[in-house]
Amino acid sequence: MVKLSPSIFGADFGRLNEQIKAVEDCNVEMLHIDVMDGNYVPNIAFGPDQIAMLRPHTDLFFDVHMMVTEPDRYIERIVKAGAQMITVHAEATTHLHRSLMLIKSFGVKCGVVLNPATPPDVLKYVLDDIDMVLVMTVNPGGGGGAFNPTMIEKVREIKEMIGDRDIDIQVDGGVNADNVKSLVDAGANVIVAGSFAFTGDVAKNLDDLRKAADA
Numbered sequence: 117m118v119k120l121s122p123s124i125f126g127a128d129f130g131r132l133n134e135q136i137k138a139v140e141d142c143n144v145e146m147l148h149i150d151v152m153d154g155n156y157v158p159n160i161a162f163g164p165d166q167i168a169m170l171r172p173h174t175d176l177f178f179d180v181h182m183m184v185t186e187p188d189r190y191i192e193r194i195v196k197a198g199a200q201m202i203t204v205h206a207e208a209t210t211h212l213h214r215s216l217m218l219i220k221s222f223g224v225k226c227g228v229v230l231n232p233a234t235p236p237d238v239l240k241y242v243l244d245d246i247d248m249v250l251v252m253t254v255n256p257g258g259g260g261g262a263f264n265p266t267m268i269e270k271v272r273e274i275k276e277m278i279g280d281r282d283i284d285i286q287v288d289g290g291v292n293a294d295n296v297k298s299l300v301d302a303g304a305n306v307i308v309a310g311s312f313a314f315t316g317d318v319a320k321n322l323d324d325l326r327k328a329a330d331a
Protein backbone atom coordinates (compact mmCIF):
# COMPACT_ATOMS: atom_id res chain seq x y z
CA MET A 117 0.00 0.00 0.00
CA VAL A 118 1.38 3.39 -1.01
CA LYS A 119 1.35 6.12 1.66
CA LEU A 120 1.14 9.81 0.79
CA SER A 121 3.09 12.43 2.73
CA PRO A 122 2.34 15.90 1.30
CA SER A 123 5.19 18.32 1.95
CA ILE A 124 3.95 21.33 3.89
CA PHE A 125 6.85 23.33 2.42
CA GLY A 126 4.82 23.46 -0.80
CA ALA A 127 1.71 24.86 0.92
CA ASP A 128 0.41 28.42 0.87
CA PHE A 129 1.49 29.58 4.34
CA GLY A 130 -1.09 32.34 4.35
CA ARG A 131 -3.73 29.58 4.40
CA LEU A 132 -1.88 26.94 6.36
CA ASN A 133 -4.79 25.66 8.45
CA GLU A 134 -7.00 25.36 5.39
CA GLN A 135 -4.27 23.55 3.46
CA ILE A 136 -3.67 21.08 6.30
CA LYS A 137 -7.40 20.44 6.50
CA ALA A 138 -7.44 19.82 2.73
CA VAL A 139 -4.77 17.11 2.95
CA GLU A 140 -6.46 15.58 6.02
CA ASP A 141 -9.68 15.32 4.02
CA CYS A 142 -7.77 13.27 1.44
CA ASN A 143 -6.90 10.71 4.12
CA VAL A 144 -3.18 11.07 3.60
CA GLU A 145 -1.08 8.89 5.86
CA MET A 146 1.49 11.50 6.93
CA LEU A 147 2.44 15.15 6.78
CA HIS A 148 5.99 15.79 5.58
CA ILE A 149 7.68 18.67 7.40
CA ASP A 150 10.99 20.03 6.11
CA VAL A 151 13.43 21.55 8.59
CA MET A 152 16.12 23.60 6.76
CA ASP A 153 18.93 25.28 8.65
CA GLY A 154 20.41 27.66 6.07
CA ASN A 155 23.71 25.81 6.47
CA TYR A 156 23.32 22.23 5.31
CA VAL A 157 20.98 23.60 2.64
CA PRO A 158 20.84 27.23 1.51
CA ASN A 159 17.19 27.65 2.49
CA ILE A 160 15.67 28.19 5.95
CA ALA A 161 12.36 26.62 6.97
CA PHE A 162 10.44 25.29 9.96
CA GLY A 163 12.14 24.86 13.29
CA PRO A 164 10.91 22.98 16.36
CA ASP A 165 8.81 25.93 17.56
CA GLN A 166 6.86 26.07 14.31
CA ILE A 167 6.30 22.29 14.38
CA ALA A 168 5.00 22.60 17.95
CA MET A 169 2.58 25.30 16.80
CA LEU A 170 1.19 23.01 14.11
CA ARG A 171 0.77 20.05 16.47
CA PRO A 172 -2.52 21.09 18.14
CA HIS A 173 -4.14 21.67 14.75
CA THR A 174 -3.95 18.16 13.32
CA ASP A 175 -3.69 14.51 14.26
CA LEU A 176 -1.69 13.72 11.12
CA PHE A 177 1.49 11.70 11.60
CA PHE A 178 4.42 14.16 11.53
CA ASP A 179 7.19 12.92 9.25
CA VAL A 180 10.05 15.38 9.83
CA HIS A 181 12.91 15.63 7.32
CA MET A 182 15.89 17.34 8.93
CA MET A 183 18.09 19.17 6.43
CA VAL A 184 20.36 20.24 9.26
CA THR A 185 24.11 20.03 9.86
CA GLU A 186 24.76 17.83 12.91
CA PRO A 187 21.04 17.16 13.52
CA ASP A 188 21.63 15.66 17.00
CA ARG A 189 21.61 19.22 18.35
CA TYR A 190 17.89 19.55 17.57
CA ILE A 191 16.47 16.03 17.73
CA GLU A 192 15.09 16.25 21.29
CA ARG A 193 13.35 19.55 20.54
CA ILE A 194 11.85 18.16 17.33
CA VAL A 195 10.55 15.14 19.24
CA LYS A 196 9.04 17.36 21.94
CA ALA A 197 7.46 19.47 19.20
CA GLY A 198 5.47 16.42 18.11
CA ALA A 199 7.44 14.52 15.46
CA GLN A 200 6.61 10.83 15.07
CA MET A 201 9.27 10.07 12.46
CA ILE A 202 12.56 11.86 12.02
CA THR A 203 14.87 11.40 9.05
CA VAL A 204 18.45 12.67 9.00
CA HIS A 205 20.85 13.04 6.10
CA ALA A 206 23.67 10.50 6.05
CA GLU A 207 25.81 13.34 4.66
CA ALA A 208 24.97 15.81 7.43
CA THR A 209 25.78 13.88 10.59
CA THR A 210 29.27 12.88 11.68
CA HIS A 211 27.93 9.76 13.43
CA LEU A 212 24.94 8.40 11.54
CA HIS A 213 24.37 5.43 13.84
CA ARG A 214 24.54 7.64 16.93
CA SER A 215 21.96 10.04 15.44
CA LEU A 216 19.61 7.15 14.67
CA MET A 217 20.00 5.73 18.19
CA LEU A 218 19.27 9.17 19.63
CA ILE A 219 16.02 9.42 17.66
CA LYS A 220 14.99 5.91 18.71
CA SER A 221 15.80 6.63 22.36
CA PHE A 222 12.78 8.96 22.36
CA GLY A 223 10.48 6.23 21.02
CA VAL A 224 10.19 7.90 17.63
CA LYS A 225 10.66 6.23 14.23
CA CYS A 226 13.88 7.00 12.40
CA GLY A 227 15.17 7.06 8.86
CA VAL A 228 18.15 7.93 6.70
CA VAL A 229 18.03 10.43 3.83
CA LEU A 230 20.32 10.08 0.81
CA ASN A 231 21.07 12.95 -1.56
CA PRO A 232 21.01 12.08 -5.27
CA ALA A 233 24.81 11.67 -5.43
CA THR A 234 25.07 9.53 -2.28
CA PRO A 235 25.37 5.80 -2.99
CA PRO A 236 23.18 3.39 -0.99
CA ASP A 237 26.20 1.60 0.54
CA VAL A 238 26.05 3.88 3.58
CA LEU A 239 22.83 2.07 4.59
CA LYS A 240 24.41 -1.36 4.82
CA TYR A 241 25.28 -1.38 8.53
CA VAL A 242 22.20 0.50 9.76
CA LEU A 243 19.53 -1.46 7.93
CA ASP A 244 18.46 -3.26 11.10
CA ASP A 245 18.07 0.05 12.95
CA ILE A 246 15.85 2.08 10.65
CA ASP A 247 12.19 2.39 9.73
CA MET A 248 12.61 4.30 6.49
CA VAL A 249 15.03 5.34 3.76
CA LEU A 250 14.31 8.66 2.08
CA VAL A 251 15.67 8.84 -1.45
CA MET A 252 15.97 12.47 -2.55
CA THR A 253 14.91 12.75 -6.17
CA VAL A 254 16.14 16.37 -6.30
CA ASN A 255 18.97 18.07 -4.46
CA PRO A 256 17.52 19.10 -1.08
CA GLY A 257 16.61 22.59 0.02
CA GLY A 258 13.73 23.80 -2.11
CA GLY A 259 10.46 22.98 -3.79
CA GLY A 260 9.58 22.81 -7.46
CA GLY A 261 12.84 21.18 -8.60
CA ALA A 262 13.06 18.83 -11.55
CA PHE A 263 12.76 15.11 -10.77
CA ASN A 264 16.01 13.18 -11.29
CA PRO A 265 15.04 9.95 -13.14
CA THR A 266 18.38 8.30 -12.28
CA MET A 267 16.95 7.83 -8.80
CA ILE A 268 14.52 5.17 -10.05
CA GLU A 269 17.43 2.73 -10.32
CA LYS A 270 18.67 3.78 -6.88
CA VAL A 271 15.26 3.01 -5.36
CA ARG A 272 15.41 -0.43 -7.01
CA GLU A 273 18.87 -1.03 -5.56
CA ILE A 274 17.77 -0.03 -2.05
CA LYS A 275 14.66 -2.20 -2.28
CA GLU A 276 16.92 -5.15 -3.02
CA MET A 277 19.27 -4.31 -0.12
CA ILE A 278 16.32 -4.13 2.28
CA GLY A 279 15.15 -7.65 1.42
CA ASP A 280 12.32 -8.70 3.72
CA ARG A 281 13.03 -6.11 6.42
CA ASP A 282 10.09 -3.85 7.31
CA ILE A 283 11.58 -0.59 6.00
CA ASP A 284 9.68 2.02 4.01
CA ILE A 285 11.23 3.68 0.98
CA GLN A 286 10.21 7.31 0.68
CA VAL A 287 10.85 9.50 -2.37
CA ASP A 288 10.93 13.29 -2.32
CA GLY A 289 11.47 15.93 -4.95
CA GLY A 290 9.65 16.70 -8.18
CA VAL A 291 7.26 13.79 -7.67
CA ASN A 292 3.99 14.04 -9.58
CA ALA A 293 1.26 11.88 -11.13
CA ASP A 294 3.39 11.31 -14.25
CA ASN A 295 6.49 9.89 -12.58
CA VAL A 296 5.15 8.33 -9.36
CA LYS A 297 4.35 4.94 -10.92
CA SER A 298 7.97 4.42 -12.03
CA LEU A 299 9.09 5.00 -8.43
CA VAL A 300 6.45 2.69 -6.96
CA ASP A 301 7.33 -0.03 -9.47
CA ALA A 302 10.97 0.31 -8.37
CA GLY A 303 10.00 -0.17 -4.70
CA ALA A 304 9.01 3.22 -3.23
CA ASN A 305 5.98 3.11 -0.94
CA VAL A 306 5.94 6.55 0.73
CA ILE A 307 5.41 9.45 -1.64
CA VAL A 308 6.25 13.04 -0.76
CA ALA A 309 4.82 15.76 -2.95
CA GLY A 310 5.14 19.50 -2.40
CA SER A 311 4.35 21.68 -5.38
CA PHE A 312 2.36 18.96 -7.14
CA ALA A 313 0.13 18.50 -4.07
CA PHE A 314 -0.45 22.16 -3.24
CA THR A 315 -0.67 23.87 -6.62
CA GLY A 316 -4.35 24.35 -7.43
CA ASP A 317 -6.90 21.81 -6.26
CA VAL A 318 -5.32 19.81 -3.41
CA ALA A 319 -8.03 17.13 -3.37
CA LYS A 320 -7.76 16.49 -7.10
CA ASN A 321 -3.95 16.51 -7.05
CA LEU A 322 -3.74 13.99 -4.24
CA ASP A 323 -6.43 11.84 -5.80
CA ASP A 324 -4.54 11.86 -9.12
CA LEU A 325 -1.30 11.04 -7.31
CA ARG A 326 -2.80 8.12 -5.39
CA LYS A 327 -4.52 6.72 -8.45
CA ALA A 328 -1.31 6.96 -10.50
CA ALA A 329 0.70 5.37 -7.70
CA ASP A 330 -1.76 2.50 -7.24
CA ALA A 331 -2.36 1.95 -10.99
Ligand SMILES: O=C(CO)[C@@H](O)[C@H](O)COP(=O)(O)O
Binds near residue numbers: 257289311
Ligand atom coordinates in the same frame (compact mmCIF):
# COMPACT_ATOMS: atom_id res chain seq x y z
O1 LIG B 1 12.68 18.14 0.97
C1 LIG B 1 12.21 18.83 0.13
C2 LIG B 1 13.06 19.77 -0.60
O2 LIG B 1 14.36 19.65 -0.18
C3 LIG B 1 10.80 18.68 -0.22
O3 LIG B 1 10.00 17.97 0.67
C4 LIG B 1 10.09 19.64 -1.07
O4 LIG B 1 9.05 20.28 -0.39
C5 LIG B 1 9.54 18.90 -2.25
O5 LIG B 1 8.90 19.76 -3.08
P1 LIG B 1 8.52 19.38 -4.57
O6 LIG B 1 9.82 19.02 -5.25
O7 LIG B 1 7.59 18.21 -4.48
O8 LIG B 1 7.91 20.62 -5.09
